[in-house]
Amino acid sequence: MSKKLADIPVKVIPADGPDDEYEEIQLYAKHKKLYPRWINGFWNKWRIFFVFATQLFFYGMPWATINGRQALLFHLAEQKFYILGLVFLPQDFIYLTALLLMCALGLFVWTAIGGRLWCGYSCPQTVYTEIFLWIEKWVEGDRPARMKLDHGPLTARKVRLKTIKHAIWIVFALWTGFTFVGYFTPIRTLWAETITLTIGPWEAFWVLFYGFATYGNAGWLREQVCKYMCPYARFQSAMFDADTLVISYDAERGEQRGRRQKGCDYKAEGLGDCIDCTMCVQVCPVGIDIRDGLQYECIGCAACIDACDEVMDKVGYPRGLIRYTSDNALQHKYTERDIIKRITRPRVVMYSLVLLIAMGATATALVLRQPIKVNVSRDRVALVREADNGWLENSYRLQIENADEAPHSYKVSVEGLPGVKWIMEGGEHVKVTPDAPVDVGIRVQADPANAGPGSHPIQFVIQAEDDPKLVTHEKSSFIGR
Numbered sequence: 001m002s003k004k005l006a007d008i009p010v011k012v013i014p015a016d017g018p019d020d021e022y023e024e025i026q027l028y029a030k031h032k033k034l035y036p037r038w039i040n041g042f043w044n045k046w047r048i049f050f051v052f053a054t055q056l057f058f059y060g061m062p063w064a065t066i067n068g069r070q071a072l073l074f075h076l077a078e079q080k081f082y083i084l085g086l087v088f089l090p091q092d093f094i095y096l097t098a099l100l101l102m103c104a105l106g107l108f109v110w111t112a113i114g115g116r117l118w119c120g121y122s123c124p125q126t127v128y129t130e131i132f133l134w135i136e137k138w139v140e141g142d143r144p145a146r147m148k149l150d151h152g153p154l155t156a157r158k159v160r161l162k163t164i165k166h167a168i169w170i171v172f173a174l175w176t177g178f179t180f181v182g183y184f185t186p187i188r189t190l191w192a193e194t195i196t197l198t199i200g201p202w203e204a205f206w207v208l209f210y211g212f213a214t215y216g217n218a219g220w221l222r223e224q225v226c227k228y229m230c231p232y233a234r235f236q237s238a239m240f241d242a243d244t245l246v247i248s249y250d251a252e253r254g255e256q257r258g259r260r261q262k263g264c265d266y267k268a269e270g271l272g273d274c275i276d277c278t279m280c281v282q283v284c285p286v287g288i289d290i291r292d293g294l295q296y297e298c299i300g301c302a303a304c305i306d307a308c309d310e311v312m313d314k315v316g317y318p319r320g321l322i323r324y325t326s327d328n329a330l331q332h333k334y335t336e337r338d339i340i341k342r343i344t345r346p347r348v349v350m351y352s353l354v355l356l357i358a359m360g361a362t363a364t365a366l367v368l369r370q371p372i373k374v375n376v377s378r379d380r381v382a383l384v385r386e387a388d389n390g391w392l393e394n395s396y397r398l399q400i401e402n403a404d405e406a407p408h409s410y411k412v413s414v415e416g417l418p419g420v421k422w423i424m425e426g427g428e429h430v431k432v433t434p435d436a437p438v439d440v441g442i443r444v445q446a447d448p449a450n451a452g453p454g455s456h457p458i459q460f461v462i463q464a465e466d467d468p469k470l471v472t473h474e475k476s477s478f479i480g481r
């Protein structure tokens with residue numbers, strides 16, 4: 001009989017065994033559905049807080065308006081980013097790069113200090129899995145009820161509960177997809193088009209795509225995304241050191257684990273504080289046993305801390321058998337104060353310094369940024385011609401765009417050549433509304449005595465008449481003869 005490739009065992013030499021002895025292992029493990037148990041506790045409250053804080057922002061922000069426009073809109077069709085009253089154009093891509101850089105540096109700092117805080121509390125995969133688990137628990141019950149339902153026969157009740165759960169999941173996922181697309185196209189228009197079924201094909205595709213991704217990742221794949229798909233789980237160890245806070249089981253205190261009679265002298269029986277109740281495993285959303293040591297699958301959600309603390313309270317042992325600690329703290333028995341002192345170690349200080357420099361530079365650039373964009377292009381057909389007055393003339397087109405949400409009237413002047421003159425198409429003043437750039441032609445004339453053969457640097461000065469501080473200088477060149 002032929003065997004499936006995945007079923008064929010592989011021979012390996014155990015790391016701690018002699019070289020001529022092999023051990024057979026299976027490379028394929030069938031996925032087992034997890035049924036994380038609900039747990040209350042200190043860290044769970046923080047998780048709930050972060051779920052609400054992040055989701056309030058995510059679902060609420062696209063509906064907020066500033067100056068009558070969506071406060072946060074990455075308008076792909078217009079190629080403009082509207083961020084809290086500021087308008088960013090494709091030329092401002094550097095700010096997006098700076099923002100991404102700061103996010104990455106912030107993640108480095110937090111990871112170096114507190115390990116997988118991002119994964120445990122704010123990562124969309126964790127947050128949506130948590131929400132989907134709440135819905136599942138609300139409809140089907142906690143772990144034992146869900147296991148019983150799944151392993152039981154197909155009854156009308158089972159079909160009803162599963163239908164309700166999936167219906168709520170799908171509605172929630174579609175709303176998430178809709179909100180996500182609402183960051184890239186005006187959400188109020190998108191909503192009006194959705195309810196009148198006039199939504200465009202691309203918008204509909206992306207709403208369904210992100211809705212399906214949310215439903216699939218948070219409802220079905222769950223911990224498998226963290227274990228097998230997320231690259232961050234793999235490279236985060238580069239930011240860890242022996243003083244990084246990780247969630248650890250205190251093996252010295254917990255072992256020898258085992259069940260015991262209530263009130264017995266367990267230490268005399270050679271037992272540690274772990275009563276082997278497996279609650280820490282039952283609450284784990286990735287299905288690992290933290291008592292086996294730090295594992296890359298651990299997302300740092302701290303559910304096992306809450307579970308174990310509850311058990312410790314019940315049996316009357318001190319809390320903290322599983323806790324936030326560091327490798328060094330466990331090894332050298334550091335106090336909390338020692339652990340806190342080690343936060344300001346060179347790696348963290350260096351990451352923080354680079355982050356502060358990046359933040360300072362970006363903030364300065366934003367403050368100095370002039371909310372006006374000008375693009376100068378010259379007439380390439382006739383680089384230089386002779387005007388009626390005998391002067392040399394070059395023609396240019398100026399594209400002037402407001403990068404704030406106010407209309408402005410601009411005055412244009414030219415500097416750089418002695419006695420230079422200019423003639424604007426449509427008059428001296430250029431009126432620009434917030435919505436669209438204005439394209440205007442300008443002819444620049446120079447005395448041939450001052451503009452010999454070759455290129456002469458000049459600059460266009462564009463200044464708002466209602467706000468003299470709103471001014472920009474655009475460099476260009478005048479071709480002489």
Ligand code: SF4
Pocket residue numbers: 247280283284285286287288289290297298299300301302303304305
């Ligand atoms: S081991 Fe603990 S902290 Fe890690 S994922 Fe499981 S429950 Fe969360």
Ligand code: SF4
Pocket residue numbers: 249254257273274275276277278279280281291307308311321322
């Ligand atoms: S919850 Fe605590 S006591 Fe129970 S098995 Fe886990 S570590 Fe041991």
